[in-house]
Amino acid sequence: MAAPNDSFAAAEERFHAWLEAGADAAARAAIVRSARDEDAELGRLLDLLIRGYTHLEPGFLEPADEEGLAGSALGGFVLSRVLARGGMGVVYEAEQAAPRRTVAVKIVRVADGRAADVEREAALLARLSHPNVAQVHAAGALERGGRVFAWFAMELVSGARSITRFADEAALDLDARLALFLDACAALQHAHQRGVLHLDVKPSNLLVDDAGTVKVIDFGIGRARGADDALGFAGAGTFVAMAPEQLDPDAVIDARADVHGLGAVLCELVAGRPLRALDGLAPDAATRRVRKPVELALGADVPSDLAAIVARAVAHDAGDRYAGIAELAEDVRRFRACEPVRARPPSVFRRLALFVRRRRALAAAAVLVALALAGGSTAALVSAVRARDALAAETRARARAERVLALHERIFAAYRPGNALGREVDVRAVLDGALAACERELAGDPSALAEMLGVLAATRTELGDLARAKELFERALELAPVREDGSVDAPLRSSFAYALIQLGERDRARSELEQALPVLRADPAARAELGLALYRASELARLSGDAVSARARLDEALALCGDERTVLRARVLEQLGAVEYRARDLARAEELHREALAIGGERLPELHPARASMENSLAGDLFERGKVQEAREHWERALATFEQVLDATHPDLATVLGNLALARERTGDLDGAIELHERALAARRAALGEAHPRVAGTLRNLAMACLARKDLARAEACARDAIAVDERACARPGAPCDGADLGQDYLTLGIVLRERRDLDGAMRAAQECVRQLRAALPAGHADLAQPLTLLGSTLVDLGRAAEAEPLLREALELRRAKLPGSWLAANSASVLGGALVELGRHAEAEELLAPAAEALAKALGPRDFRVRDAWKRLATLFERTGRTESATELRERAAGP
Amino acid sequence: MAPSPSPSDVTRLLQAAQTGTPGAFEALLPLVYEELRGLARSLLRGENAARTLEPTALVHEAWMRLGAQDSLGFEHRCTFFAAAASTMRRILVDRARRRAREKHGGNVRHEPLDDTIAALEESCGDVLALEVALEELAARDARKARLVELRFFAGLGMRESAEVLAISERQAERDWAVARSYLRERLASVLED
Incomplete structure (x- = not known):
């Protein structure tokens, strides 16, 4: 079939937009004009469509009541109008006098001489009585013009929509969709128990009425079990949901055909797309598709247990499906209750995960445990199945699963409400108990113990207990079985790398990831794990300032995601944003972070730490772009989440505390800022120990907040503490810090000392800073500009302008190269101009000072201290060159409010 | 005049079209044509002769007859309706063209079939004008034209x-x-021209 041509497709799209906006005829002219401006043909077609629509007569081209039955009566039902029609018959709306009600009457043609079958079928249908079945009130046979019809008067479903459409319109979450689905299962199970198969189970036959109740319709065309070919419509059903055996005239059709139909509906409900993509296929091609086994692709967002349930229900061979609807419904119920489903072979960690999740009340953090456990389970299963002797491994895995599950039943039994006797159970206590029990009971099975330790370690990482996490990971790696290719469990290494990154042990993290990545790349079943590992590798690259490699990793991860709006995609976009942020493309960073948060908002629960992390990243861009208030709101939200789900020592919590403090500082709430910095500091110290560069970084922030609050003594103490911390950190082997961190500490100290009028101290600090940074950073790095400017201006204040000049010139060049046109570049120009004034090079100085002052005032406003300093320098120049009037005016302006 | 096709011919071709046998769908069209025509004539002879015969009703009747006699499955119904809708459209358009030529002095032999089809045509309005517009639509978007065919000529819901x-x-x-x-x-604009 030819695709619609471009202009027509575009016109169509806008036509639908116009319809959805309320089909306002008055808006036509404006809409058409703007379309015409883009493309004359588009404008013409859009005009035509909108005009046509507004001119439509009711019933134009629509099929009419060709049977002419409206107005006639069937068994006490007076037909009023056609509701729907199709090849299998016509549905009328009808009135019944007693009892007085409106019903639907379906009329279908049946084979000659089968009138008796109609009665039998009707009797069967009348036996169905279930709240989720559209009740059949009466049925009968009708002869017209020598032809036999069957008619069924049934409950009229008011406001009927298909189950999938209802779920979408009501924006139901997964659990609510499954509840609806179980109602449909109950209806069909009821029918099966009474010997009635449906055989055309599809979303449009599972209706939902105004009250949100499921009503299954069209049992009328299903054959009664044993009543072979009763109505001559055997095999009816739609291609999308149809079981393959329904195309085979010799096949025995039983309950499992309806199981297949329900599986197809479940697929559409949870994955948002039909089981088979038959769009645009001719009927013959569509039936060929039905005969081929379906390749299920539900998308990464459908939980794997649920995907397994769908796969089992729609299995090509009826023998591989659930034996009946009861079994299917039971598995869906188990999934909802977070119990292991039967559709999947048991896996230790998955079952454990379910077990933990079921006891959600333990603590909010238990959700994190469950997530970590669920993540580990896939890997466990894959590695088990991959073992050399697949069959034996499967048996072993099952045996182990049973053993470990039993173990965990015992562990968690202690925390059941009845046994816990009202004690508040902390998730860490649960983890400690689990560890002890694993060590005790799995001592003879090192590989099971290794997996268990890895899962517990990942959980500890998520909780921010990094030291314990590291310890557990190391033990797990020691115990993990070595595979044929010499590698040990790659997902384990990848999670370990994540903990190491958090700990600041980047070299070790890099080495773990380098070992994990090739193994994961070679394993098509490990896509999700590979995505995570790439994400972690990119974070590592970004932290090391290697934007190129960070981007490459992320692009690879993004390619794994395809077009799907998955959590992984959101996280990758977040990381890409972080790379752009670091490259100072803040607009792009904001865009990426907004997209990440949009997807995260759809896919993650409100209190998920990953979602809070996206809020945090977006806020960073906004803050840097001057949207401080908006940034503050995002940070407040992120903090609220982290406070609820993370340990008080979690690094992410500390990061957000620090960030929010900066926003508070910027909005004038200095006391509030200092309080948050102090909390962040405590969290960092508790998590990372005393000698860690991030502790020093938090100290620097605290120093700057104290400086802003004019608490200069404390500011100096904090800056000196930062230096001490970094000096100790750098002295450690494999130190997670370098001269760049130390340089930042000295810069802070220099700024504080200058403010304290300790010019000698400020100069020495600035010199040390420059020395450290020159050693640590590549030549021409923009971070050098600030200390050079500080050092230069301090030297000028000390009367050593000649020494200052080359330093200030270097600063100016760096800023002009990296940030041309910025106020930072203007500030450097002004400071250099001030030095030149001191050196008596007035003409050169004026060339710099005048435009710099103007640019600064424009960028920062007249009240900023840097603007006032620039005016003062210009005033000095005017005084020295005899322009006292202009100088006085500038001095007044500089002293202004 | 060719003998009326047996329903099993139609069934056989429907099954062939189903499995993608080349040319089966095309071979189906004349048979469906005969089926429809035969059915229309028997209906007009019967007790409902006074009633206006609508093309869509005819297509449904034809299907119910086939379906009931041969126990044909749903997949055949799709193929059948696709064929019947096209056929019905062609029947009506051919008949209208012939009539237009007659009106302009053409010398065309009057076919007995016309009597039955004339009854159909009444309920369809100006078939030729619709045909022009429908061809235009098909050039822009074939699927939409097929939808109109199914709805208007086969009366599908x-x-x-x-x-x-x-x-x-x-x-x-x-x-x-x-x-x-x-x-x-x-x-509207075709009719104005």
Whole structure:
């Protein structure tokens, strides 16, 4: 079939937009004009469509009541109008006098001489009585013009929509969709128990009425079990949901055909797309598709247990499906209750995960445990199945699963409400108990113990207990079985790398990831794990300032995601944003972070730490772009989440505390800022120990907040503490810090000392800073500009302008190269101009000072201290060159409010 | 005149078209044509002769007859309706063209079939004008033209049309809104010309 041509497709799209906006005829002219401006043909077609629509007569081209039955009566039902029609018959709306009600009457043609079958079928249908079945009130046979019809008067479903459409319109979450689905299962199970198969189970036959109740319709065309070919419509059903055996005239059709139909509906409900993509296929091609086994692709967002349930229900061979609807419904119920489903072979960690999740009340953090456990389970299963002797491994895995599950039943039994006797159970206590029990009971099975330790370690990482996490990971790696290719469990290494990154042990993290990545790349079943590992590798690259490699990793991860709006995609976009942020493309960073948060908002629960992390990243861009208030709101939200789900020592919590403090500082709430910095500091110290560069970084922030609050003594103490911390950190082997961190500490100290009028101290600090940074950073790095400017201006204040000049010139060049046109570049120009004034090079100085002052005032406003300093320098120049009037005016302006 | 095809011929070809046998669908059209014509004539002879015969009703009747006699499955129904809709459209258009030529002094032999088809044509309005507009629509978007064919010439409901075209019902509704609006406007200008 030819695709619609471009202009027509575009016109169509806008036509639908116009319809959805309320089909306002008055808006036509404006809409058409703007379309015409883009493309004359588009404008013409859009005009035509909108005009046509507004001119439509009711019933134009629509099929009419060709049977002419409206107005006639069937068994006490007076037909009023056609509701729907199709090849299998016509549905009328009808009135019944007693009892007085409106019903639907379906009329279908049946084979000659089968009138008796109609009665039998009707009797069967009348036996169905279930709240989720559209009740059949009466049925009968009708002869017209020598032809036999069957008619069924049934409950009229008011406001009927298909189950999938209802779920979408009501924006139901997964659990609510499954509840609806179980109602449909109950209806069909009821029918099966009474010997009635449906055989055309599809979303449009599972209706939902105004009250949100499921009503299954069209049992009328299903054959009664044993009543072979009763109505001559055997095999009816739609291609999308149809079981393959329904195309085979010799096949025995039983309950499992309806199981297949329900599986197809479940697929559409949870994955948002039909089981088979038959769009645009001719009927013959569509039936060929039905005969081929379906390749299920539900998308990464459908939980794997649920995907397994769908796969089992729609299995090509009826023998591989659930034996009946009861079994299917039971598995869906188990999934909802977070119990292991039967559709999947048991896996230790998955079952454990379910077990933990079921006891959600333990603590909010238990959700994190469950997530970590669920993540580990896939890997466990894959590695088990991959073992050399697949069959034996499967048996072993099952045996182990049973053993470990039993173990965990015992562990968690202690925390059941009845046994816990009202004690508040902390998730860490649960983890400690689990560890002890694993060590005790799995001592003879090192590989099971290794997996268990890895899962517990990942959980500890998520909780921010990094030291314990590291310890557990190391033990797990020691115990993990070595595979044929010499590698040990790659997902384990990848999670370990994540903990190491958090700990600041980047070299070790890099080495773990380098070992994990090739193994994961070679394993098509490990896509999700590979995505995570790439994400972690990119974070590592970004932290090391290697934007190129960070981007490459992320692009690879993004390619794994395809077009799907998955959590992984959101996280990758977040990381890409972080790379752009670091490259100072803040607009792009904001865009990426907004997209990440949009997807995260759809896919993650409100209190998920990953979602809070996206809020945090977006806020960073906004803050840097001057949207401080908006940034503050995002940070407040992120903090609220982290406070609820993370340990008080979690690094992410500390990061957000620090960030929010900066926003508070910027909005004038200095006391509030200092309080948050102090909390962040405590969290960092508790998590990372005393000698860690991030502790020093938090100290620097605290120093700057104290400086802003004019608490200069404390500011100096904090800056000196930062230096001490970094000096100790750098002295450690494999130190997670370098001269760049130390340089930042000295810069802070220099700024504080200058403010304290300790010019000698400020100069020495600035010199040390420059020395450290020159050693640590590549030549021409923009971070050098600030200390050079500080050092230069301090030297000028000390009367050593000649020494200052080359330093200030270097600063100016760096800023002009990296940030041309910025106020930072203007500030450097002004400071250099001030030095030149001191050196008596007035003409050169004026060339710099005048435009710099103007640019600064424009960028920062007249009240900023840097603007006032620039005016003062210009005033000095005017005084020295005899322009006292202009100088006085500038001095007044500089002293202004 | 060829003898009326036996339903089993139609069944056989439907099954062949189903499995993708080349040319089966095309071979089906004349048989469906005969089926429809035969049915129309028997209906007109019968007790309902006074009633206006509508093309869509005819297509449904033909299917119910086939379905009931041969226990044909759903997949055949789709193929049948696709064929019947095209056939019905062709029947009506051919007949209208012939009549137009007659009116302009052409010398065309009067076919006995016309009597039955004349009864159909009455309920369809200006078939030729619709044909011009429908061809235009088909050039722009073939699927929408097929939808009109199924709805207007075979009288299929929205859900069933969607099934035949293997698209979602919602998509069919969107297509239908576009097709109707387009044809409404184009038909008006064709009729004015």
